[in-house]
Amino acid sequence: MRWLLALVFCLPVSIFALSDEKEATQEAGGGSSPYLSFCQKRFYEEKEGRLLCNWAVNFNFACFVSYPSNKVIQAGAKISDPQVVGKCDNGEPIIKLFHY
Known part of the structure; x- marks a missing residue:
């Protein structure tokens, strides 16, 4: 009982x-979580509401991808401005970008 x-x-x-x-x-x-993407500074370009670069998932991949990728990030998805976070072995600056 x-x-x-x-x-x-x-x-x-x-x-x-x-x-x-x-x-x-x-x-x-x-909703979606923010992403962190890396790319070589020389490839970064804002064009017609799009952010173009050799986007990579981490710092090391950004150093090895030596050409712009087909991945496009909408400019409106940008959370922060690009920030230089270091340099590759060849001296190429790498930037990071927070975006949705």
């Missing part, structure tokens, strides 16, 4: 806890 009584009191509490958790994640906002 006690287990039935415990079940009656615990079940509604657990249902409310789950619904509160779901609401909290929905309120936090859906």
Whole structure:
């Protein structure tokens, strides 16, 4: 009999806890997370609302990709201005860009 009584009191509490958790994640906002992209400074160009460069996922790849890529980032997706974060072994400056 006690287990039935415990079940009656615990079940509604657990249902409310789950619904509160779901609401909290929905309120936090859906949408995409920001990205961090790297490229060689000499290839960076803003043209017709697009950001063109030899975009790479990290600093090292940006040093090895020596030509502009087909990846295009919309200028409106830019969160921060490009910032020089270092140089490759050949002295080429690498920039990073936060964007959506």
